Amino acid sequence: MFQLLSTDGRARRGRLETSRGPVETPAFMPVGTLGAVKGLTPGMLGACGAEIQLANLYHLALRPGIEVIEELGGLHEFVGWSRPILTDSGGYQVFSLAKMRSLDDDGVTFRSHLDGAELRFTPESVVEMQQRLGVDIAMVLDECSPWPISREDAAASMRLTNRWARRARTAWNGGRGQALFGIVQGSTYLDLREQAVAELTELGFEGYAIGGVSVGEPLESQRTTVEATAPLLPADRPRYLMGVGTPEDILHAVASGVDLFDCVMPSRNARHGLLFTRRGPLRIKNSRYRTDPRPIDPECGCEACTSCGRAFVHHLIRTGEITGQVLATLHNVRFYLDFMGQLRDAISSGSLYDIEPPPAVRRGAPDPPGS
Amino acid sequence: MFQLLSTDGRARRGRLETSRGPVETPAFMPVGTLGAVKGLTPGMLGACGAEIQLANLYHLALRPGIEVIEELGGLHEFVGWSRPILTDSGGYQVFSLAKMRSLDDDGVTFRSHLDGAELRFTPESVVEMQQRLGVDIAMVLDECSPWPISREDAAASMRLTNRWARRARTAWNGGRGQALFGIVQGSTYLDLREQAVAELTELGFEGYAIGGVSVGEPLESQRTTVEATAPLLPADRPRYLMGVGTPEDILHAVASGVDLFDCVMPSRNARHGLLFTRRGPLRIKNSRYRTDPRPIDPECGCEACTSCGRAFVHHLIRTGEITGQVLATLHNVRFYLDFMGQLRDAISSGSLYDIEPPPAVRRGAPDPPGS
Numbered sequence: 001m002f003q004l005l006s007t008d009g010r011a012r013r014g015r016l017e018t019s020r021g022p023v024e025t026p027a028f029m030p031v032g033t034l035g036a037v038k039g040l041t042p043g044m045l046g047a048c049g050a051e052i053q054l055a056n057l058y059h060l061a062l063r064p065g066i067e068v069i070e071e072l073g074g075l076h077e078f079v080g081w082s083r084p085i086l087t088d089s090g091g092y093q094v095f096s097l098a099k100m101r102s103l104d105d106d107g108v109t110f111r112s113h114l115d116g117a118e119l120r121f122t123p124e125s126v127v128e129m130q131q132r133l134g135v136d137i138a139m140v141l142d143e144c145s146p147w148p149i150s151r152e153d154a155a156a157s158m159r160l161t162n163r164w165a166r167r168a169r170t171a172w173n174g175g176r177g178q179a180l181f182g183i184v185q186g187s188t189y190l191d192l193r194e195q196a197v198a199e200l201t202e203l204g205f206e207g208y209a210i211g212g213v214s215v216g217e218p219l220e221s222q223r224t225t226v227e228a229t230a231p232l233l234p235a236d237r238p239r240y241l242m243g244v245g246t247p248e249d250i251l252h253a254v255a256s257g258v259d260l261f262d263c264v265m266p267s268r269n270a271r272h273g274l275l276f277t278r279r280g281p282l283r284i285k286n287s288r289y290r291t292d293p294r295p296i297d298p299e300c301g302c303e304a305c306t307s308c309g310r311a312f313v314h315h316l317i318r319t320g321e322i323t324g325q326v327l328a329t330l331h332n333v334r335f336y337l338d339f340m341g342q343l344r345d346a347i348s349s350g351s352l353y354d355i356e357p358p359p360a361v362r363r364g365a366p367d368p369p370g371s
Numbered sequence: 372m373f374q375l376l377s378t379d380g381r382a383r384r385g386r387l388e389t390s391r392g393p394v395e396t397p398a399f400m401p402v403g404t405l406g407a408v409k410g411l412t413p414g415m416l417g418a419c420g421a422e423i424q425l426a427n428l429y430h431l432a433l434r435p436g437i438e439v440i441e442e443l444g445g446l447h448e449f450v451g452w453s454r455p456i457l458t459d460s461g462g463y464q465v466f467s468l469a470k471m472r473s474l475d476d477d478g479v480t481f482r483s484h485l486d487g488a489e490l491r492f493t494p495e496s497v498v499e500m501q502q503r504l505g506v507d508i509a510m511v512l513d514e515c516s517p518w519p520i521s522r523e524d525a526a527a528s529m530r531l532t533n534r535w536a537r538r539a540r541t542a543w544n545g546g547r548g549q550a551l552f553g554i555v556q557g558s559t560y561l562d563l564r565e566q567a568v569a570e571l572t573e574l575g576f577e578g579y580a581i582g583g584v585s586v587g588e589p590l591e592s593q594r595t596t597v598e599a600t601a602p603l604l605p606a607d608r609p610r611y612l613m614g615v616g617t618p619e620d621i622l623h624a625v626a627s628g629v630d631l632f633d634c635v636m637p638s639r640n641a642r643h644g645l646l647f648t649r650r651g652p653l654r655i656k657n658s659r660y661r662t663d664p665r666p667i668d669p670e671c672g673c674e675a676c677t678s679c680g681r682a683f684v685h686h687l688i689r690t691g692e693i694t695g696q697v698l699a700t701l702h703n704v705r706f707y708l709d710f711m712g713q714l715r716d717a718i719s720s721g722s723l724y725d726i727e728p729p730p731a732v733r734r735g736a737p738d739p740p741g742s
Contacts, residue, residue: 034686034687034690034692035683035686035687036683036687036692036694037694038692038693038694039693039694039697040694040697041674041675041678041694041697041698041701042674042678042679043674043678063686063689063690064661064682064685064686068661068662068682071662072662072664072680072682073664077664078679078680078682078683078686079679079683080674080678080679080680080683081678290435290439291439291442291443293443293444293448303412303413303414303451304412307412307413307414307451307452308413308449308450308451309443309449309451311435311439311443311449312406312407312449312450312451315405315406315434315435315449316405316406316407318434319405319434321405321407321409322409322410322693322696322697323407323408323409323410323411323412325693326410326411326412326693326697327412330412
């Protein structure tokens with residue numbers, strides 16, 4: 001399924017082959033929680049350059065329900081997206097969104113954050129639901145540890161995740177070109193991460209994810225965890241860093257050997273008026289953009305940058321117009337996908353380590369000079 | 372500016388020539404109150420087949436302000452739309468949205484519905500603002516009478532509108548291919564409408580609008596007003612029915628000789644989940660569409676109809692996802708523009724009177740059989 005095309009240090013340029021077409025890696029998967037990236041149609045997402053999108057099993061299981069999507073011919077048919085889809089297993093959402101969860105060795109019982117309805121996820125049911133959705137990449141159910149967590153609790157949690165992974169692998173019936181990825185937990189304890197990798201790789205997944213990062217730990221810990229864990233994973237399988245992150249985080253992880261990413265950052269920031277550019281982020285609501293005729297990013301080819309400018313997006317976001325959110329999302333998602341293309345080219349030409357990430361998004365930091 | 376291509380009874384097939392390209396008539400102008408149709412980018416609006424869009428002077432004067440748009444090179448440049456734009460004069464908004472308005476013979480003073488700031492519109496200032504925006508078609512400031520209204524009050528109001536029209540015409544400096552349209556008032560009193568037409572046509576506008584309809588009067592009165600007024604207007608100038616309406620209303624008005632339309636109905640209904648189809652409207656939130664795989668309208672070529680289906684739009688609108696509003700708006704606007712194309716073809720081939728309008732939107736009416 002995964003073809004390694006070239007390397008630059010630890011960074012990998014590859015290709016994921018799926019029955020719904022190839023995904024050039026390193027790749028970013030825009031997040032379509034309920035089946036669509038908020039504000040974009042499937043056609044717009046494709047036009048941004050996305051080759052794969054992520055959807056959330058947890059949200060889709062609540063609404064509209066797995067049986068509805070199955071009856072309609074599967075997730076791709078339902079959402080009108082013919083390229084690959086990866087679904088998150090719901091582990092993260094159960095532990096971050098759901099109410100009154102009760103964890104036992106067999107699975108997790110929780111109440112919907114919407115209406116309080118009781119639901120239960122087990123490793124087997126989560127695998128089965130993703131198979132019924134017909135997704136290209138399914139994820140195992142894991143327990144996503146909070147941070148901070150004691151070594152003892154992190155170890156117990158990681159062992160539970162790995163027992164669940166074994167059951168998921170057994171339950172998995174990967175017909176029709178579907179792949180199942182395991183998830184490495186272990187918090188910031190590097191020896192636990194190492195143990196998790198050793199156990200999971202014995203089970204032989206089609207790919208491996210690094211989970212439980214970007215859950216509140218310091219950036220240095222996140223970096224150390226990624227740097228230490230990614231190289232332990234099998235070289236012939238795709239490596240996916242879940243829920244990360246800024247362009248800078250992604251560059252760091254790519255340089256550590258990670259191939260796949262997802263994050264709500266480009267789309268969520270867009271809706272709040274934080275726009276990525278090659279010179280650093282713009283807070284487009286800022287009054288300095290009221291009469292700024294320039295494109296959001298002059299090097300960007302998205303519609304927001306080529307047909308209107310900062311002043312119009314400022315105006316639309318300030319007045320609460322939906323079109324402002326649409327244009328901002330279009331731009332930020334395109335920005336991320338262009339950035340991934342830049343990283344892929346750099347790996348191919350052996351120049352990844354020359355790349356400067358765009359200046360980071362920092363709370364309270366001023367907009368970049370000249371912007 | 373206006374070329375009459377063919378007629379079918381009173382219906383007219385024509386072409387409006389502007390410096391920003393032609394508009395085939397009868398034409399529908401999607402409403403972009405603040406510069407964009409809510410939910411659509413300029414590119415999406417063009418892809419729906421729109422040749423002209425409407426924007427509201429009142430809203431743009433409040434936010435971002437005329438001077439901002441002028442500084443940025445005019446309205447087209449600001450909003451990223453290179454085809455023609457018509458701006459409403461703000462008369463309707465002053466009388467429907469603004470607070471504490473005080474009308475005198477010279478103009479109208481009112482408070483912004485947003486922050487209470489005091490503003491004043493005069494026939495001259497409204498013309499001047501539209502010239503500064505650089506719009507292709509400007510409208511005179513009018514007083515839009517409420518309904519019901521006494522004959523005496525309607526007559527006084529119409530006379531004020533006509534005095535303002537004369538001042539607007541005098542103030543008008545229609546360089547750069549801009550056109551100024553007069554507005555016929557007179558409520559449902561047909562002799563007042565006739566008098567208004569006689570006075571306005573003496574002033575020699577580039578086009579004429581029928582205003583003050585669809586303000587609460589019975590449908591029959593609206594129809595009678597349109598039927599009686601449209602044929603009085605000069606045959607060699609475009610005729611514009613403001614703020615109307617359903618496909619049925621538009622068909623009726625086209626058959627009475629009207630050329631231009633605008634209405635928030637397709638976009639506003641879309642955001643509330645009321646979708647137009649050739650078989651009648653669908654209330655897409657209805658649970659019957661939860662598992663309906665069919666396109667919203669099988670004869671429609673929009674992205675919502677060709678790439679996903681009713682079940683997905685139902686799901687997105689029910690869950691409050693922006694993309695649901697985007698897809699629904701895309702569909703409804705496309706539906707209206709396709710309908711106008713159908714009317715134009717029918718006039719050309721002399722078959723307008725064979726056209727059945729799609730069943731009307733009626734409060735509480737069931738969705739059409741088989742839908």
